[in-house]
Structure formats: C-alpha cells, structure tokens
Amino acid sequence: MEEFFFSLPVDSKKTLCIGSITRREAANLADSWRGNGDGLYLFVADTNARDEHIEVLAKVESCESAQLLANMIRSGQSMKSDGIA
Numbered sequence: 001m002e003e004f005f006f007s008l009p010v011d012s013k014k015t016l017c018i019g020s021i022t023r024r025e026a027a028n029l030a031d032s033w034r035g036n037g038d039g040l041y042l043f044v045a046d047t048n049a050r051d052e053h054i055e056v057l058a059k060v061e062s063c064e065s066a067q068l069l070a071n072m073i074r075s076g077q078s079m080k081s082d083g084i085a
Contacts, residue, residue, distance in 0.1 A: 004040055004063050006070040015047045016073065017054075018066050025054055040066045 005019035018040060026037020040060040046052045060066045 004066045006066070006073070007045075008073055009047060010044070013047055015045050016042070017045055018042050018060060018070055021054065021056065025056070028053075029056060042069065 003020075005017070007015050007017045007019075009015050020039070021037055021041050021043065023037065029037055040063065041056050042058045042060055044055045044057065046054075060069060
C-alpha cells in the first residue's frame with residue numbers, strides 16, 4: 001500500500017490522523033473488528049505525547065479512500081473556520 005499520512009489538530013490536546021499504525025498499536029487491536037494493523041487507519045493521537053496510546057476510530061480500506069476522507073475532513077475544517085458550519 002502506498003505510504004499516506006494526514007493529520008489535523010482537533011484541539012490543543014488531540015490530533016485526528018489517517019495513516020499506518022505501529023506493531024504495538026496493532027497488537028491492541030488483536031481481538032477487534034478494526035483489523036490486524038495492516039493498512040491505513042483513522043485515529044486520534046495525543047498531540048503532546050507521540051508515544052502514548054492512540055484511539056483507533058476506523059480502518060480505511062485503500063489509499064484512495066484515505067485521500068477522499070482527508071479531503072472531506074479538510075473541507076469541513078475550512079468551512080468551520082469560515083463560519084459556514
């Protein structure tokens with residue numbers, strides 16, 4: 001799978017990300033519907049503690065899907081900052 005990473009600060013403490021996850025993070029998903037750690041994931045990370053636990057929200061099925069999701073998130077962010085949403 002093509003290398004892909006996206007991040008957007010949610011607030012001063014959390015960042016929304018799309019990308020691959022580490023083996024340790026994948027081990028936390030072992031008995032989960034979210035998969036085995038391969039591929040791309042939508043997750044929330046602590047902005048100030050890069051080595052801390054992440055919260056995996058969803059598995060993203062392809063790089064194309066990841067790009068579409070990132071574009072949707074960016075689009076919503078710009079609308080919100082423009083006072084539209």
